[in-house]
Amino acid sequence: MLGGALAVAGCAEPAEPNPSEVPTRIEAATPGIETASPAPESAGPVLVPDGSADDNLPLFSSVVASVWSGPEPYAGRAYIDALSVAGFDRGAMQVTEDESTVGNPAESIQFSVRWDEECLVGQVGQPGWGEPVAVVVPGILDGGCLVGNTRPIDW
Numbered sequence: 001m002l003g004g005a006l007a008v009a010g011c012a013e014p015a016e017p018n019p020s021e022v023p024t025r026i027e028a029a030t031p032g033i034e035t036a037s038p039a040p041e042s043a044g045p046v047l048v049p050d051g052s053a054d055d056n057l058p059l060f061s062s063v064v065a066s067v068w069s070g071p072e073p074y075a076g077r078a079y080i081d082a083l084s085v086a087g088f089d090r091g092a093m094q095v096t097e098d099e100s101t102v103g104n105p106a107e108s109i110q111f112s113v114r115w116d117e118e119c120l121v122g123q124v125g126q127p128g129w130g131e132p133v134a135v136v137v138p139g140i141l142d143g144g145c146l147v148g149n150t151r152p153i154d155w
Helices: 002-012 053-066 076-085
Strands: 024-030 033-038 093-095 110-113 118-126 133-138
Touching: 002 118, 024 110, 053 076, 053 110, 053 118, 076 110
Parallel strands: none
Antiparallel strands: 024 033, 093 110, 110 118, 118 133
16 A cells, blocks of 8 residues: 555656745855855754844854764864854854863853854753753843853964
């Protein structure tokens, strides 16, 4: 019975895509000239340069999840590098130390990207702390996102 259903399904004509349902992405091919190109159907979140921190939270969260599932889930540098590759401004980032003052692995690390008056903040912790967190919070008055000591992003 299943073989017959597959044979019938294989003979059906493919449905034409509805142009209003095909996602597009605007890319600047030439300065000042925007062109539309089809976005791959499997494309995930993208950077929204003119958007808000909330608009960019899906991409930030996706990057955090990707690093978390990779080989260096407790390395602040891995998050900063991945966020930079995704298009976030490295100059607007902060990250806490990976180690405590006595050389032990930090219980948790935080990293952030300042976005106008708000901040995209991520936090990951050692086993037992649960899944990573990615949120949008108001920026602090000094222009940063994280309170306390952060390490220089000088690599």
